[in-house]
Amino acid sequence: MTPSLDQIFVVAKQTILGHVPAAAQPLASAVLSVIPILVIFPLLFAITTVLERKGLGRIQNRYGPNRTGPAGFFQPVADGIKSLTKEDIVPLSADQAVHFLAPVLLAAASFLGYAVLPIGRNMVIMNMNAGVLFFFAVGSVVELAVFMAGWSSRSKYSLLGAMRAIAQMISYEVPLVLASVVVIMQAGSLSTVAIVEKQAGYTGIFPHWFVFTPWGIVGFVLFMIAATAESNRSPFDLPEGESEIIAGYYIEYSGFKFALFFLGEYLGMFATSGMAITLFLGGWSAPFSFLQWIPSYVWFFAKLLALIAGFIWIRGTLPRLRMDQLMALAWEFILPTAILNMLVAGVWRFMPAGIVRWLVCAVILAVPCALLAQGLKKKKKFQVRTYQFAE
Amino acid sequence: MVGEGILKGLAETARNFFGSYVGKDRLTTIQYPEERLPQIEATRSFPFLVFDGQDAQQGLRCVACQICEKECPPKCILIKKSADKKPDAVGKPQFYPAIFDIDISVCMSCQICVEVCPFDAIKMDVDYNLSSDDRFGGLMLHKEQLAKSNQYYNEIHPTEATAVDTFFAEERAKAEAKVKAAAEAKAAAEAKAAADAKAAAEAEKAAPAAQEQPVGGETK
Numbered sequence: 333m334t335p336s337l338d339q340i341f342v343v344a345k346q347t348i349l350g351h352v353p354a355a356a357q358p359l360a361s362a363v364l365s366v367i368p369i370l371v372i373f374p375l376l377f378a379i380t381t382v383l384e385r386k387g388l389g390r391i392q393n394r395y396g397p398n399r400t401g402p403a404g405f406f407q408p409v410a411d412g413i414k415s416l417t418k419e420d421i422v423p424l425s426a427d428q429a430v431h432f433l434a435p436v437l438l439a440a441a442s443f444l445g446y447a448v449l450p451i452g453r454n455m456v457i458m459n460m461n462a463g464v465l466f467f468f469a470v471g472s473v474v475e476l477a478v479f480m481a482g483w484s485s486r487s488k489y490s491l492l493g494a495m496r497a498i499a500q501m502i503s504y505e506v507p508l509v510l511a512s513v514v515v516i517m518q519a520g521s522l523s524t525v526a527i528v529e530k531q532a533g534y535t536g537i538f539p540h541w542f543v544f545t546p547w548g549i550v551g552f553v554l555f556m557i558a559a560t561a562e563s564n565r566s567p568f569d570l571p572e573g574e575s576e577i578i579a580g581y582y583i584e585y586s587g588f589k590f591a592l593f594f595l596g597e598y599l600g601m602f603a604t605s606g607m608a609i610t611l612f613l614g615g616w617s618a619p620f621s622f623l624q625w626i627p628s629y630v631w632f633f634a635k636l637l638a639l640i641a642g643f644i645w646i647r648g649t650l651p652r653l654r655m656d657q658l659m660a661l662a663w664e665f666i667l668p669t670a671i672l673n674m675l676v677a678g679v680w681r682f683m684p685a686g687i688v689r690w691l692v693c694a695v696i697l698a699v700p701c702a703l704l705a706q707g708l709k710k711k712k713k714f715q716v717r718t719y720q721f722a723e
Numbered sequence: 724m725v726g727e728g729i730l731k732g733l734a735e736t737a738r739n740f741f742g743s744y745v746g747k748d749r750l751t752t753i754q755y756p757e758e759r760l761p762q763i764e765a766t767r768s769f770p771f772l773v774f775d776g777q778d779a780q781q782g783l784r785c786v787a788c789q790i791c792e793k794e795c796p797p798k799c800i801l802i803k804k805s806a807d808k809k810p811d812a813v814g815k816p817q818f819y820p821a822i823f824d825i826d827i828s829v830c831m832s833c834q835i836c837v838e839v840c841p842f843d844a845i846k847m848d849v850d851y852n853l854s855s856d857d858r859f860g861g862l863m864l865h866k867e868q869l870a871k872s873n874q875y876y877n878e879i880h881p882t883e884a885t886a887v888d889t890f891f892a893e894e895r896a897k898a899e900a901k902v903k904a905a906a907e908a909k910a911a912a913e914a915k916a917a918a919d920a921k922a923a924a925e926a927e928k929a930a931p932a933a934q935e936q937p938v939g940g941e942t943k
Contacts (some may be wrong), residue, residue: 390743391736395752649736650729705725 338627341368342454349701355711365457369446376636377598378408384644391648414693418587423486426584427585429486435585437593440475442599444470448524449606451627452616453513456525463524464516464539467607468509471562474600475501478571478581485584493580496655497571500561504568506602508558510670511551515542515611524607528615537621541614546693547677552612554670556642559604561662563597565643567650605639606632664708672700764880767847769827770836772869779870780819781809784844787820789846791836799829800836823869827853828862843887849879 352360382405384396389396396403396708422431447470448463451457460466475498482494519527533540536538542548561568572580581591609615613635616628653661676693684688743749753760761853774782787804803822810816836845848871855861877884 387740390740393739393743393749393751395750395754645733645736645740648740649732704724709725 338453340627341452341629362457368459370443373446373599373602374595374601375673376594377497378412378718380409380598380602380616380640381594383640384647387485387641387644388648391645401707408575415588415591420587420589421584423584425486427484427486428482429585429651432589434477434481434484435589436583437480437506437597438474438596439592439599441470441473441477441680442596442603443604444473445600446606449610450525450615451632452529452627453605455616455629459523459525462522463612464512464522464527464607467524467603468512469603471600472505473499474596475505477596481585482581485581487584489577489579489583490581493571493573493577493583496573496577497564497581499655500564500568500570503659504558504561504648504666507554507662507666507670510674511554511589511665512559512607513609514547514551514673517674517677517681518542524610524615528610528617530560530619531614534621539617539619539621541612541617543612543614545680546690546697547673547680550669550673550676550697552608554673555612557607557661557666559601559622560643560646562604563601563700565597565601566647567653568681569652570655570658573652601643602636602640605643608639609635665704668704672697691695730769743780750845752925753868762879764882766849767832767834768851768853768880769817769832769848769864770834770845770869771832771848772823772866772878773844773846773873774937775873779872780866783819783825783866783870784842785815785820786842787823788818788841790839790841794839796833796835797829797831799826799831801826805858820866823866825869827862827864828858843891846880857941895929 345361347355348364349361356384384399386396386404386408400410422428426579445467447457448460448467478501480492482490482492482497485491515527516522519530521527521530531539538544543552547690564571570576570580572582577583582590585593609632616627616632618624618628618631676696679696680693681688682690701706739749740866773784774780775784787802789802789804792800792802793867801822801824802820805819805821809819834847834849837847853862873884873888877888
C-alpha cells in the first residue's frame, strides 16, 4: 500500500483548498472536483472512439484508422476539428429552442451521473446516501433529451428513432434497476461509497466482489445487457439503425451538436460501466490482495477500459435485434430473471455462509433460467404465411 | 445451450482480432500510397500520344487526321491541324497536331479513339493518380503532357506494343523493299534507256556514215 500515491489527488485538492478563503471554499471544492471529470472523461471518449474504430477494424480483418498521426491516434483531433468547422444546420420547421437544448441536456445529464461514482479511495464528488437512486434518476433524463431531439427536428425518421429509443430505454431501465437492487439488498445501503467499501475486503488473496456470488454474476450479466441497451449500442442500436431509419433521432443534427450526441452516448456508456464496476466489480479495489500497492484510481480505470473493450467486442460480433426480439428479451427473459435474482439474494442473506449456500443459490437461479430459455425457444415457431389475395 | 451462438460469434471475432495482428494474409487492405497492386496488362485509364525517337513533339505519330476527334463519344478531344508539314521520325513530311487536348474530366475511357486510329498514335495510359486541385486546368491535358515515348508504351502494354512495333517494322521493310524495287526498276529502266540511247546514238552515228557515202557518192 502506498498511501501517498493513492491519495495524491485528494491531498492536492486539500492543499489547494487551504489557500482559498473560507467563504469561497464550497465553490472551490466543487470546481476542483468537477473539472477533472469534465477533462478526463471526454478525453477517454476521444481515446475510445479511435480504439473502437481500430478494434472493430481488426475484428473485420481491416486496419482501421492509421493515417492521422502515429498509428492513427490523432484521428479524434481530426474528427473534432471537422465537426467544429461544419455548418450547423437547423431545419426550417424545427422547434429551434428545443432543437438546440436537446444535445446540451443530453451531454449535461450524461455528466451528472459521474457525481456519485467513486473513481478511487476517497475520490467521489458527492457521497450521497441515495447515490444509486440519484444515478438512475439522472440517467433517465437522457430519455427526455432523446425525445426532445426526435420531436423538435420535425422529421419522420427522427420521430421514429426517438420513439424506438424511448420504448427501448424505458423497457431496459426496469431490468437495469432491478439487476442492481440485489446489490443494494446485500450492501444495505444506497450509497455508492458504502457499496464499494463492502466489497473491499479479502479472503486469502481473493476479494469480496459481489460478482463472485451466484446472484452477483447473474446481476452483472443482466446489468451489462441492460446497460448496452440503455446506451443504444449494438446489438441494441435500433434507435439509430443506419439501414432502417438512417440515424434515428439525431438525423437532423450536424456539426458540433451531432458531436455532442456522440459524446453524450459514450459518456452514458462510461457512466453505466462505472456503475457496474461500483456495484459488482468492487469499484476501485484491487482484484488480488497483493496488488493493493497499485493506486485505487488505476484499478477503476483499468476495469472501465476492460468493460469498454467488452462493449466493443460485443458490437463487433452481434447483429442488430428486431424490435419485437428486443422487447421480448427485456420483458420475457431479463425481467423474470432479475426478479428471481432478487429472491436468490434474499435466500443468500438468510442462509449460513459456506459452499452449500453458494450451490443452493446457483441451482435456484440456473434451473428456472434454463427452463425459461428453453420455453421461450420452443414458443418461437415459424408459420407458413398465407396470403389472402396474392395467391 | 442458450447463448452458444453468441459465444461462438465472440470466439470468431476474437480470432479475427488477434489473427489480424499475427497473420498479415488476413488483412486484405492495400495501404495505397505505399503499397500498390500489380496492374493487369489490360488496365486503362486515359489516352496518351505515342512518339518515336527522342524528341517528343518531333516524333509524334499523330498526323492530325482528326478521326479520333470525330469518333470520340463524349467529345473530349480537340485537335487543330498544322498548316505546314514537318518531317516525322522517319523523315517523311507530315501534318502534325498544332493543338491536341484531351479533357479527362469528360473522357469516359472507352478506348474508341485507340480503336479507330490508323497510325497507332493514340493509346491508353495506366496512370490513375490524376487528381488535381485545379478543377478545369488540371484535368485538361495538352499535347506536351499527352506525349509519351514508345518505350513507356512498351512498358505498360508489352504484348500490344510489340505487335504494333512488329507491324511497323514489317511496313517499313515493305516500304523499303518497294523503294528498293522501285529504285532498281528505275535504275534498270535508266540503264535500259541509257543503253537504248547509246544504241540509238551509235546507230545514228553509223547511219550518217552509211548515208553519207551514197549521198556523198551521189554528190560526188
